[in-house]
Amino acid sequence: MGRYVIRRLLQMIPVFFGATLLIFLMVNVMGDPIAGLCGDRQCDPATAAQLRSEFGLDKPVWQQYLTYMGNVFTGDFGTAFNGQKVTELMATAFPITIRLTVVAIVFEVVIGISLGVVTGLRRGRPVDTTVLILTLVVISIPTFVTGLLLQLLLGVEWGIIKPSVSPEAPFNELLVPGLVLASVSLAYVTRLTRTSIAENARADYVRTAVAKGLPGRRVVIRHLLRNSLIPVVTFIGTDVGALMGGAIVTERIFNIHGVGYQLYQGILRQNSQTVVGFVTILVLVFLAANLIVDLLYAVLDPRIRYA
């Protein structure tokens, strides 16, 4: 397994460079970021030139990329246009988004898998049909609609939560935003678990377990669920990265100053340093999450071996 992990880690290197290069090029084709810094008037040419050389924008793109990557390996992610170090921005934004993601994942795991097990075992019954319809509704409604609706109802009309999250973003304030962020994935987790459970419920080993006289709970959790979780774990694993990067909508609605917000601002201001820096970290998160998922397979199903 050690060799497998090392091989996977080595494979990450080209993916990492490719992804960052792509992002770098994409941000660069958007035009001259300095032009937007002076508002609706033109920057005076001397100051613009000075700023351009300070941010290294006067050099060819490949050279900018090389310098940038060189700096990244020394832990220097550059400076945002407002004079803040990008690492400083990351230090405030990532903990908040990680907290939000944790809340979302917990919702997905707890609610999604429980509902999946319940419906999978009661296929065709009213519970199953109700949950199926509900998940379909959740999947078909865009996140910003659920977000704004919950914000209006819970925050303004009923006053249960504050409509906006404070800058510190503690866990309790992130419950509703986390649920909103998780909603669509949650529905998918439910459906995946349901199908997988329903399929495996007729498997020989389950029949054997029941025939042995094991208690129902043990059969479901130890034998049935464990084997059915592989597709679900794959989904949740890739979802970690997707949730962190895709939180832009949710973070905007609930005023959360996390990764999504910083990325949005970075893109609006065409601040390549911020955008590339944040995306680089997100790429790493994605890769790490995928590796962990692959390693978890063996835990769930010991028949899976790595060479």
Next chain:
Amino acid sequence: MRGATQAKWAACAVVVALAATACGGGGSSGGGGGANGIVSSSWGDPQNPLEPANTNEVQGGKVLDMIFRGLKKYDPKTGAATDMLAEKIESKDNQNFTITVKDGWTFSNGEKITAKSFVDAWNYGAQLKNNQKNAYFFGYIDGYDEVHPESGSATATTLSGLEVVNDRTFTVKLSQKFSLWPDTLGYPAFAPLPKAFFTDHAAWVSKPIGNGPYTVDKYTKGSSMNLRKWDKYPGDDKAQNGGIDLKVYTDNNTAYTDLTAGNLDLVDDVPASQLKNVKADLGDRYINTPAGIIQTLAFPFYDKKWDTPGGIKVRQGLSMAINRRQITDQIFQKTRTPASDWTSPVLGADGGFKEGLCGAPCEYNAANAKKLIQEGGGIPGGQLKISYNGDTGSHKEWVDAVCNSINKVMGNNKACVGAPVGTFADFRSQVSQQKLTGAWRAGWQMDYPLIQNFLQPVYYTDASSNDGKWSNEQFDGLVDKANAESDKAKAVTTFQDAEKVLVAQMPVIPLWYQNGSAGYSENITDVSLNQFSVPVYEQIKVK
């Protein structure tokens, strides 16, 4: 690994998560009422580091307005420039000025404000190596070219036109006559700076020290700033509340929602999508007052297609084809006023605003419009493309409406189309690099309430914001004449004569004046917006 151990792991993870929830709690507590009450207000993340000569947008300007006072201050109601730190500003020839600073003013750290505090600050602002985005404000001062050359490196570090005479007096020599120059000194770029700014710049930027009615208590970059009343403030515009908490919002819709839920006291940017509900939600607590902003349509005069003799008629025709009243009523819910000159109502009649100066060319007249456009040889290229940035503001809505109005007049569905550009930065870079070949949305937010500021930087030959590269000798001559005029009233009428050249030539089409809009909670009173559409924070009272 066997099952039992995994269950333990999972349990541990849950415990950790729960423990973290417990630690994460605790919100901010509201302030008391009366003169010590704290006002919470919406804010946006300032785009540039907070330095007086480096802040050119509203969000950073807001803070500077609270923590700095300069030689002059613009009256929030009338816009008139009145003396603040200036005891007197004297000049015999409108080119050499002697400025005396009032006695008894200090920075909030106790340092005395002297003539040197101003001269050092201005020299810093003008220097090329400091990257100050408002450096051009010092461009009128003699010696600016050496400190801030257009290319190459600076040959001097201080402006030769500035000289400290004694502790309280300094002289300024301008490179040209400019009678209204003292009135520009209310702009934050001209604020004095304490020694701490130069000795420990990083510390200053993370917690600015100024001389205004408020001091910065706590600043968390990108999320909030807590400003508190400065008890020893010597000015007569002392804060009427205990302080202001500025909170950064990711979206102004969220700020508005927070206001309606009672979590926020003041929103100074009511989102366009809420304008329909705002009366019902807030009633009298909604403010909608004129601001020094005009929106226009600009044309590329660097493109030969547009710089033709017939072009004047085409542009006048296009102007007449736009139904301004209908668009401001329906799309902007009357938060904008159809423009009939090139300035803004906030200047007042004395300051140079003249309603109807443009006359017929700015009034909707479908029949004449079509005739004029056809006489002028039709729209160059057969189609008018209006470029705008699609990322912020509700530009798409009004550009589509303007095109719709033009298309109706022309009886051609393709006579005018909107051409969105992805981001503001990209839009601005296309404008400034002269890549646009059609019209584009333009606008001008004043730096100071002077008619000069609405005309010279935008339409004078090669001026800093003359993006369309329009040039007219008669106009330039009148502006020069107005600047040399020592009598203010005469200067204003000469500027209006220059504006009449714009009527005859129509280099840009004036569309509408923009209002500032704000809403506030039941906790506070005495809320108003100044001409820059920034709330007058120090006057707000907490119930």
